[in-house]
Amino acid sequence: MVETKSQGTPTLFSPYKMGKFNLSHRVVLAPMTRCRALNGIPRPALAEYYTQRSTPGGFLITEGTLVSNTAAGFPHVPGIYNEEQVEAWKKIVDAVHAKGSIIFCQLWHVGRASHSVYQPGGGAPISSTSKPISNRWRILMPDGSYGIYPKPRVLEISEIQEVIEHYRKAALNAIRAGFDGIEIHGAHGYLIDQFLKDGINDRTDEYGGSLGNRCKFLMQIVQAVAAAIGADRVAVRISPAIDHLDAIDSNPLNLGLAVVERLNNLQLQMGSKLSYLHVTQPRYHAYGQTESGRHGSEEEEAYLMRTLKRTYQGTFMCSGGFTRELGIQAVAEGDADLVSYGRLFISNPDLVLRLKVNVPLNRYNRKTFYTQDPVVGYTDYPFLSKDKGTQGQSRL
């Protein structure tokens, strides 16, 4: 059944104005690392993958994209810190724009979630702390095996300023490549989250201790990037309640609120809103998956997300375990303006159409999430229609 828009009540399929961007629906491609950018350079397969998932007025977020040569913790992840990468991204962005979609580049530094094999000169990964990620977690190595996370090196204060500069330059590069904006990856236990969470950050300087100090690194990045490319092209992703890679906080709600309040204040100071705030909830654990979430009860999770949504003064995007029904419900009940879909979008290039007409979805194959084949498990998931969905997409 096609979802119809009842008067005045937004649905998952009704338009949304996100700052200067007019979205035709609220189903967003979540950022997902796919390891197909050989040696850090996006290649034509990425253009095929992203255009397959494009719809007129749709919104896509790229996979985590490296801000510097110390930022990687997975094999074959694209970067946006050198000219060759910028040139390669231009072709992908142009192809997505030709399909009418809006695309943001997710800026990523994994911090301690790395390994000497991914570091220049085989050095130690950098972090807020010298504590390694525990043995509960394993790192994917370039040969497909899994390794132990090594002990990281604590960033000096002067080095923190250099990393902020890497984000600023990467954001400028993204705009030069034609991206409509960038999302700062502050979630899931990577570098920024390593500063935010009190279960990791054990610094005794101005970047550790109090909530304000722990938020400082993120806020300085947001400020630097917004000043460089304009606040209305900048988004932030956080996951206060997710313990991926040991990213535990003693009070996720207070941490989330501290970030939200600082973003609200920054927006007031700048006289301009950010594009959106993207929050991952741990619920995605509940759907038979192995991604971890330190999830409380359903009520606790709903309360956290609702409180952040109601406190944040701007566009709010949710992610994590959304089915068709949950996405429709979240938008209809005012719990989300936009919903990002991850795994279902991997296996359903025409997910928007499928959700809209309510037809069965392809199942995803976890084994090919992080492999390098440019087709298998990447661009070969079937569309509803035989002509690769062009007919279907034009019906939206």
Ligand SMILES: Cc1cc2nc3c(=O)[nH]c(=O)nc-3n(C[C@H](O)[C@H](O)[C@H](O)COP(=O)(O)O)c2cc1C
């Ligand atoms: C293969 C894979 C790669 C991912 N890579 C990223 C990433 O690069 N950046 C990010 O912020 N989240 C990443 N995520 C998390 C997704 O953006 C999303 O929040 C998560 O999959 C939950 O949504 P879902 O239940 O719709 O899959 C990844 C998830 C998967 C399954």
